[in-house]
Amino acid sequence: MTNFAVSNTRLNYTMANYTATINSRNRTAFIILLDRSGSMAEPITFNNQRMSKAEALAEITNRLIFELLCRALRSDGVRNYFDVALIGYAGDDLQPIVSDNKGFIPITNFEKLAHVATTHSGFTLPRWVAPAAEGSTPMFEALLEACEMVEKWCARPENTNSYPPTIFNITDGEASDGDHADIAEICERLRSCKTSDGNVLLINIHLASTETTQSIVFPSSTDELGHNYYARLLYECASEMPSHYSQAIASLRGETTSARYRGMCFNASAAEVIAMMNIGSISLNVM
Numbered sequence: 243m244t245n246f247a248v249s250n251t252r253l254n255y256t257m258a259n260y261t262a263t264i265n266s267r268n269r270t271a272f273i274i275l276l277d278r279s280g281s282m283a284e285p286i287t288f289n290n291q292r293m294s295k296a297e298a299l300a301e302i303t304n305r306l307i308f309e310l311l312c313r314a315l316r317s318d319g320v321r322n323y324f325d326v327a328l329i330g331y332a333g334d335d336l337q338p339i340v341s342d343n344k345g346f347i348p349i350t351n352f353e354k355l356a357h358v359a360t361t362h363s364g365f366t367l368p369r370w371v372a373p374a375a376e377g378s379t380p381m382f383e384a385l386l387e388a389c390e391m392v393e394k395w396c397a398r399p400e401n402t403n404s405y406p407p408t409i410f411n412i413t414d415g416e417a418s419d420g421d422h423a424d425i426a427e428i429c430e431r432l433r434s435c436k437t438s439d440g441n442v443l444l445i446n447i448h449l450a451s452t453e454t455t456q457s458i459v460f461p462s463s464t465d466e467l468g469h470n471y472y473a474r475l476l477y478e479c480a481s482e483m484p485s486h487y488s489q490a491i492a493s494l495r496g497e498t499t500s501a502r503y504r505g506m507c508f509n510a511s512a513a514e515v516i517a518m519m520n521i522g523s524i525s526l527n528v529m
Contacts, residue, residue, distance in 0.1 A: 260484040262405040262439040270405040271325040277413035278332040283375035284451045289511040295449045296373035303371045324349040331384035333377030382420035389432045412447040415472025429479035445505035446476035458508040460491045462501035480506040
């Protein structure tokens, strides 16, 4: 197997606190990158049900947005705690998902942008993302777009001391516009973006066509991923999780001792992805 460009190396930045308080004056940001290429039409066993990867992606994303709305909800309504961008990638271009704007949208706007739908799990939830699968997979372009967006976001004076942005890349891992060294390089650039509170967190959610129902969250080594080449690449490209999350991650994984975990999951259910996000994407100091 070809060696990954960043395989088995320590990420070249120093972990910071990741403890900044989040409020209307000191927001954080999320970018959700959605693989909507033709391969996402393939079937997958997800959350103990058979569905397409595109359907699994839509369910994960809608629940992530709903979770953000719930976190921003106070007695006087949804507060503007988060800047959120949803960007699909397929074919020859990037696709705005919920409006004509590929940029950041305040979380307060997502209430009026929602539709209502019933998920495979039987729950009625707001829906922002519908399944789609067509064309090639310009993942490099999507990661580059995310990189440029967070570089600008982190450079704004009002965001200097903010909890750093979190990037979710939901994909089956097969990029069409760059080789594996290209993907590793742009991910390293993305992870190097930072505020005074820490570096950007890149979390890769990998959806694979496999007969096994095993799901993996926050792996601590590539050994957990077997011989799945794309899963191993996405592991190496993901952020090493801040050390103060380690105990909670170990508990989520059913372990008694913690390790150095990566921000990655493999065929995880919606509930597991939400638990992953609760640990890995946002400070507990939301005010």
